[in-house]
Amino acid sequence: MTHDRRQPPAGIVGATREDLSTVTGSDQLSPPAGPAPARSRPGQPAGSAVALRLGLLGQSVLLVVASMGGACLATVWIFTLPFAGTPLTLGATAPVRWFADRHRRWAAGRLGAPVPRPYQPASGEGWLARAWAVLRDPATWRDCAWLLVNSVTSVLTCGLSAVLFLGGAFYLCYPLLVAVTPPAVFRQPLGFFQLNGTAQSFAMIPVGLVLLAIWYLTALRLTILNALVIDALLAPLKHVELRARVGQLASSRAETIDSQARELRRIERDLHDGAQARLVSLGMSLGLAERLLAQDPQTAQRLLAEARESTVGALSDLRNLVRGIHPPVLADRGLEGAVEALAMVNPVPTTVDFRLPGRLPPPVESAAYFAIAEALSNAIKHAAPRRIQISAEFAPGPGDTAGLLSILVSDDGHGGARIGAGTGLSGIGRRLSAFDGTLVVDSPPGGPTSVRMQLPCELS
């Protein structure tokens, strides 16, 4: 069952798969994908405005029919509750959440903003524990309430819109209906006056036009209204959302501090055992050489040569250390140049395709670089690929919000990579979570593998 699993973020993965594992900054609150906002903009040609409304009309009919199904689903679900702890409750929860997800996605498209999923991750083992977790989740109850409310609001919004359109079309065709039907049928439009003959029935055409005009004017508003109801009931409650966010920030901060402290300890140890030790030995060689210069020039010369060797070693140690802290080529050339440099010395043919319109903020650049380097070495170490592709693109966020950097590292190796199986992928997840980034690994046994990373950030 996949309903308790986070949906992959919008725009990079189409569907959740069994072999798809994710590590994310926010496990329970994720924006589901939605099509582009469907609002008519000023200056749009009239034809496309009508097409937009006709499209919405089709969706409206579907939504009204679906809302009836939803009400049935809610009834079934409520009736399974007395048997809580049986697989039936969980079994009924899955379609309810699927149904709600579809509506979230639809509403997101209409509102032009994501409607996040509110579900808490399922905890515990066994049917009983999971059913209990589902029942304790407030989102479960709000889903149920929404199903019942939806059967009314859908009719009042989308249903009304459909009725307005159908009514308008009906009265527009009224003369035709009168002409082709027997004299006793369709002679009392609107219920209170009598028509005599086809000629009089043309009086109904203005009614049809008025109804169509009302439909045209209200179609978008009614759709948005329905989407707002969905957003109000299906998006997480503000305080639940904030609580989850605080929990996630606290844990990612702790991890960041931890890994920074570990990193500093490593640097200290490397300096102590490497460059520092070599400089001490250099000093000793030079001191001895100084003493021996007069009596034993040959030994002094040997010591001087040794001293030079020590400096070469110390420099090499320092160089490796610097590469691990912040690769100079990253500072020089930014992410694209640094990744190209990585690809150039890679034992496996690697193509790099970057589409970044500017330079990334240095911390994001560094996190992305080390994540890519880790994914690359992971692929080479475990998957035996023949070819690796690295691509990156940046999508600016709407208005003032942060944009999204998406990176894809894919290889044609034998797959089977899993987050948590080794330290590599979990390390990438930790690195990215400090920036609210996400990691999605798709690696079925037999390959191919794709490692998708997303980082919210802004370009400079």
Add this chain to the structure above:
Amino acid sequence: MRIVLAEDLALLREGLIRIFETYGFEVVDAVGNGPALIKALTTHRPDIAVVDVRLPPTFTDEGLRAAIDARRRFPGLPVLVLSQYVEPIYARELLSDGAGAAGYLLKDRVMDLDPFIAAVRQVAAGGTAMDPEVIAALLTRHAADVPLQTLTPREHEVLALMAEGRSNAAIASRMFITEKAVSKHSNNIFAKLGLEQCGEDNRRVLAVLAYLKS
């Protein structure tokens, strides 16, 4: 030989000047940043420019960019780039104009004076001098390019040493083979890379370039 030196750290600049003067070279100008380097090269037209990769004002690869820029203005201007670290990608950029007369060495190599001065002379004479670390980094890579795959391991070795800027005699003594064998190997390399028609010096550069580009 007249040298223009670009190095922003005074300690290293003085050290390099002292070394060059010891070997009888003339340091006509020593500058500390990218724009000043371009100006000095325009004024003095030296026999070789010895340039640190990282220079002010950006403290990124300013020196390399200035060197490449200067070579665009004065094609074939010999440039020896020194750096605390080497990136094969920079070596490729430096050589990509195909004019040769370019070197890229770790600063560590300066300490080994005789080979360092030999590299300076080599580059000034139109040859190349690539740091063994660049070559080593490239050797770890699986050469997927078809022409390079057809090289035998022995020819690969010769090409790597050629990239470091060694003469046939030096390659011969390094590989414990005769100079004649080296020239046989290098002719095979040129044939396999399709470089038979070019002049000797030029095709050495082109072969090295093919090696860096693969």
